Amino acid sequence: MEQIFIELLEKAKESALKAYSPYSNFPVGACILYESGKIYCGCNVENASYGLSICAERNAMSSAIAEGEKTKIKAIAIYSPKQEMCMPCGACRQWISEFAISENETKIILENKKKEPEVLSLVDIFPYGFKFS
Numbered sequence: 001m002e003q004i005f006i007e008l009l010e011k012a013k014e015s016a017l018k019a020y021s022p023y024s025n026f027p028v029g030a031c032i033l034y035e036s037g038k039i040y041c042g043c044n045v046e047n048a049s050y051g052l053s054i055c056a057e058r059n060a061m062s063s064a065i066a067e068g069e070k071t072k073i074k075a076i077a078i079y080s081p082k083q084e085m086c087m088p089c090g091a092c093r094q095w096i097s098e099f100a101i102s103e104n105e106t107k108i109i110l111e112n113k114k115k116e117p118e119v120l121s122l123v124d125i126f127p128y129g130f131k132f133s
Contacts, residue, residue: 008077035071
């Protein structure tokens with residue numbers, strides 16, 4: 001297990017503590033490693049008009065873009081204390097696909113039931129993502 005995957009998962013756990021989730025009571029944290037070596041984290045932020053909420057993964061990606069990040073995603077850790085193996089929603093899978101190095105190279109890190117990092121490839125969780133071509 002690469003040490004960076006463990007570190008990303010720990011940072012995702014820290015980010016989950018910052019979540020604003022009064023409606024679902026389902027806090028999520030995400031932490032992304034880009035090819036540049038920079039790391040960006042995010043948490044979910046809900047809104048009473050639920051469709052206006054933002055997931056932790058998209059929050060982290062938006063922060064990276066706002067900071068001028070131009071490289072691709074090497075790995076993303078996603079964590080919720082409410083669910084083991086907290087998978088990204090469909091919208092977040094599409095966003096990850098947009099900024100991924102490739103379906104096989106970009107890694108998804110989740111915490112399994114043994115409380116250990118489980119490493120998947122994007123293709124494992126999103127085999128037929130939309131591509132504009």
